[in-house]
Amino acid sequence: MQTCPNCHQPITPGSRFCEHCGFDLESAPAKPAARRQAAGQHPKAKRPKSWLTRLIWGVLTVAVLVVIFLGVGFYHRQAGKPKQITLITDNITANQSTDLAKKLVSDDPSLKITSDTVQPFLDYTRKHPQYVKNMRSDLLNSGETRDHTFKLVTSGHTLGVLPVYKLQVATMHPRLSTNVANATIMANKTAVITAKNDHFTYTAGPLFPGHYTFKLSGSRSQASQTANLIGSQDRNQAIDLSAKAAKATKETTTKQTTADSGSGETPTPDDRPTTTKTGKAESDMSSDAQVAIDAASDEYGFDTDDETYTVSEPHPQVLEIKTYDADSGRHDDTFRYDQVHSIVSVYNSSTGKFETNDDDD
Known part of the structure; x- marks a missing residue:
C-alpha cells in the first residue's frame, strides 16, 4: 500500500496529488529500489566465495595445527617433565651442587638452599647411588619420592604456558642432646648451638637431608654420632652426644737395673715411650x-x-x-x-x- 511521503496517509495508486494534504506526489524523490526498477535495473546477487579462498584458509588452519603439534612434541622431548627430572637427577649423580641448588625449593622458607646446603645430600647419594635411581623413577611415576622427602612442584611457566618444575625438599629437624655444658654442637663443620647445661636438649633445623656427623666442640669431653637424615622416619631423629667417662690413663713404669749397684737410672728422652700423631682427624x-x-x-x-x-x-x-x-x-x-x-x-x-x-x- 502506497502512502503520502508528506502526511503518511494512504493514497490511491496512480494519483498525482494526495487526497488528504494535496502534496504533489510526482515531485517526491523516488526510492532507490523504485529508481532501479524504473531504469530497468535489478539488485546484484551476492557472489559466493571462491573455492580458492576456502582452500587457502583450510591450508592455513592445518599448518597452524601442525606447528602446535610439533611444538608440543618438541617441548616434551627437550624441556618437558621427563627431561627436567632427568636433568635434576643428573646434577645429583655428577655432584653438581651449584646447578642442583637452583632447581630446589624448601618446605621451610628459613632454609637457604645453596651449594653448601645440599652437600650432605650429595655425600649420601655417592654412598647410596641406588637412591638416585629410585628417585628418578618415583618422580616420573608419581611426582614424589617413596620416602616423601622430595616432591615435584611447578615454579612457573615458559611462554606463559609450558610448566617449569623444581623439587620441593622436606627439611630435617633432629633432636640433639648432650650432658656437657657449654660445648658447641657441630653438624658436619657447621656450629648448630652451644649447650646451656649438662642435661641439654635441642631440636635443630631446618637441615637439608643427607649424611651428617654430629660432634661436640670447644670442650675436653668428646662425643660424636653419624646419621643419615634422609626419609620421613629420620625427620626428628634423636642424636645422643652424651660424653663418656674419660679413659683411664695407662701408667708405664720402666725399670732399669745395673748388674752391680742395683741403682736405677732415669731414661733419656730417646728411651722414654713416645706418642706419634699420624694422619688427620x-x-x-x-x-x-x-x-x-x-x-x-x-x-x-x-x-x-x-x-x-x-x-x-x-x-x-x-x-x-x-x-x-x-x-x-x-x-x-x-x-x-x-x-x-x-x-x-x-x-x-x-x-x-x-x-x-x-x-x-
Missing part, C-alpha cells in the same frame, strides 16, 4: 675422604673419632684409607673404598689382599 679431610671413612666405619664398626687418617688414590675412583689410633699413633687398618660401586674392603695381611665382608662368607 676426619673433620679435617676432604668431603670425598669423609664419605670413604664413614663407609669404612659403617662396614667394619669403628668409631671415627678414635682414629686419625691418611687417604690416597692408588687407582682412579678408588680411595685407600689408613687408620691410626688417635692416642698412640699406632697403625690399625688399611681400607679401600670403590667410589663407583660404594664397596669397602680391608687389607688382610695374611693373604696380602684387600677383602670384603662378603669374601668371608
Whole structure:
C-alpha cells in the first residue's frame, strides 16, 4: 500500500496529488529500489566465495595445527617433565651442587638452599647411588619420592604456558642432646648451638637431608654420632652426644737395673715411650675422604673419632684409607673404598689382599 511521503496517509495508486494534504506526489524523490526498477535495473546477487579462498584458509588452519603439534612434541622431548627430572637427577649423580641448588625449593622458607646446603645430600647419594635411581623413577611415576622427602612442584611457566618444575625438599629437624655444658654442637663443620647445661636438649633445623656427623666442640669431653637424615622416619631423629667417662690413663713404669749397684737410672728422652700423631682427624679431610671413612666405619664398626687418617688414590675412583689410633699413633687398618660401586674392603695381611665382608662368607 502506497502512502503520502508528506502526511503518511494512504493514497490511491496512480494519483498525482494526495487526497488528504494535496502534496504533489510526482515531485517526491523516488526510492532507490523504485529508481532501479524504473531504469530497468535489478539488485546484484551476492557472489559466493571462491573455492580458492576456502582452500587457502583450510591450508592455513592445518599448518597452524601442525606447528602446535610439533611444538608440543618438541617441548616434551627437550624441556618437558621427563627431561627436567632427568636433568635434576643428573646434577645429583655428577655432584653438581651449584646447578642442583637452583632447581630446589624448601618446605621451610628459613632454609637457604645453596651449594653448601645440599652437600650432605650429595655425600649420601655417592654412598647410596641406588637412591638416585629410585628417585628418578618415583618422580616420573608419581611426582614424589617413596620416602616423601622430595616432591615435584611447578615454579612457573615458559611462554606463559609450558610448566617449569623444581623439587620441593622436606627439611630435617633432629633432636640433639648432650650432658656437657657449654660445648658447641657441630653438624658436619657447621656450629648448630652451644649447650646451656649438662642435661641439654635441642631440636635443630631446618637441615637439608643427607649424611651428617654430629660432634661436640670447644670442650675436653668428646662425643660424636653419624646419621643419615634422609626419609620421613629420620625427620626428628634423636642424636645422643652424651660424653663418656674419660679413659683411664695407662701408667708405664720402666725399670732399669745395673748388674752391680742395683741403682736405677732415669731414661733419656730417646728411651722414654713416645706418642706419634699420624694422619688427620676426619673433620679435617676432604668431603670425598669423609664419605670413604664413614663407609669404612659403617662396614667394619669403628668409631671415627678414635682414629686419625691418611687417604690416597692408588687407582682412579678408588680411595685407600689408613687408620691410626688417635692416642698412640699406632697403625690399625688399611681400607679401600670403590667410589663407583660404594664397596669397602680391608687389607688382610695374611693373604696380602684387600677383602670384603662378603669374601668371608
